[in-house]
Every structure is written in structure tokens, then in C-alpha cells.
Amino acid sequence: MRTNLDIRVVELLCSRLCHELVSPVGAINNGVELIEEMGSDMADEAIGLIAHSADQASRRLQLLRLAYGAAGETSGMADVVQAAEGYFAGTKHKLEWQPGRLGQGAPMPQGAGKVLLNLVILGEEALAHGGRITVEPGPGGDPVVIAAGRSAGLRPETLQALSGSADIDSLTPRTVHAYATGRFAEHYGMRASGEPDGPERFVLRLNI
Numbered sequence: 001m002r003t004n005l006d007i008r009v010v011e012l013l014c015s016r017l018c019h020e021l022v023s024p025v026g027a028i029n030n031g032v033e034l035i036e037e038m039g040s041d042m043a044d045e046a047i048g049l050i051a052h053s054a055d056q057a058s059r060r061l062q063l064l065r066l067a068y069g070a071a072g073e074t075s076g077m078a079d080v081v082q083a084a085e086g087y088f089a090g091t092k093h094k095l096e097w098q099p100g101r102l103g104q105g106a107p108m109p110q111g112a113g114k115v116l117l118n119l120v121i122l123g124e125e126a127l128a129h130g131g132r133i134t135v136e137p138g139p140g141g142d143p144v145v146i147a148a149g150r151s152a153g154l155r156p157e158t159l160q161a162l163s164g165s166a167d168i169d170s171l172t173p174r175t176v177h178a179y180a181t182g183r184f185a186e187h188y189g190m191r192a193s194g195e196p197d198g199p200e201r202f203v204l205r206l207n208i
């Protein structure tokens with residue numbers, strides 16, 4: 001199934017990408033300015049800040065390249081998992097994703113890893129206070145992403161965007177990721193959905 005994205009969606013995705021990268025790139029610039037202003041006295045501290053921020057930016061770019069770019073369509077599940085693990089390293093979210101537990105029966109279809117990666121990013125959004133994100137086969141064998149933590153859940157407008165029922169003009173940089181995730185799933189002949197599973201669990205499903 002071919003899905004075309006409105007130009008407004010493309011603009012909002014670009015806004016979100018810039019938001020994801022502005023913090024680590026800005027920190028790199030701050031480190032350079034610190035060296036220029038303070039000289040060798042602050043060099044070690046500034047270099048540490050630059051190295052940390054550059055690593056953070058690199059890990060975010062690797063994840064977003066697979067989540068939004070064409071590379072995610074053909075990447076193996078192990079590469080997708082590696083990008084997700086790098087993204088969450090050192091954050092308040094713990095990721096449990098064992099690629100061997102998925103696709104043990106029929107092979108995972110093309111694009112499944114890409115859509116799952118986008119659902120994992122939504123799982124992070126569902127955990128404002130931090131928590132655990134687990135990717136595993138659901139009861140019927142299709143993949144699920146479980147976000148577990150305090151007040152786990154997604155806003156109604158985010159779920160509307162995921163389902164495709166939201167009006168394009170109502171989308172924002174915050175909800176556009178959910179919208180793109182749902183359309184990626186449709187593009188590959190799948191369906192993505194989400195629902196609460198108790199006060200501290202939110203489940204995102206990928207029906208293949």
C-alpha cells in the first residue's frame with residue numbers, strides 16, 4: 001500500500017528532527033566557547049562535554065536515520081535493536097529487546113523493524129517519568145511494545161494521530177511522529193495501535 005505524506009507532515013517531521021538534535025549540537029558549541037573563553041584551565045571539562053554531546057548526537061542520528069529514512073526498510077532486526085539500545089543508553093528508560101524472540105516462525109516482513117523502531121520511540125513518549133520498554137511477541141505472535149512505568153500512557157491526540165483519524169492541520173511537532181508511525185505501518189501493509197493495560201502499562205501493537 002502506497003501512502004503519500006502531506007507537505008505539512010514533512011515540515012513537522014523536520015521540526016521534530018531539529019528538536020532532537022539541537023540540544024547535543026548546542027552543547028558541543030558551548031564546549032568550544034568554554035575553551036575559547038577560559039583557555040587551558042577548562043580544557044579537560046570542555047572536551048568531556050564535547051565528547052559526550054557528540055556521542056549523544058551520533059546515537060540519535062543513527063536511530064532517526066533508521067526510523068525515518070529509507071535505510072530502515074532493509075536493515076536487519078539486529079541493526080535496528082543496536083540503534084535503539086544506543087539511543088537509550090544512559091537515559092531514564094531501560095530497553096529490553098531481544099531480536100531472536102521475534103520472527104522465530106515466519107520471517108518478519110519488510111519494514112517491520114523500521115515500524116517497531118518508531119513504536120519504541122512512542123514507548124519513550126509514553127513514559128514521561130522513565131520506565132521500562134519491552135519489545136516481544138504478543139499472544140498471537142505479532143510484535144508488541146510494552147511501556148511500563150509511572151503514569152504510562154499517550155495523549156488522546158497522539159493516539160488519534162497514530163490511527164490516522166487526526167486532521168492534518170491539527171498535527172504538531174509532538175504528534176507528528178505518531179502520525180508518521182501509523183502511515184509507515186500502512187505503507188508496509190501493517191497496522192499500528194496503542195491502548196492502556198492498567199495504570200502503569202501501555203501497549204503498542206503491530207498487526208502484521
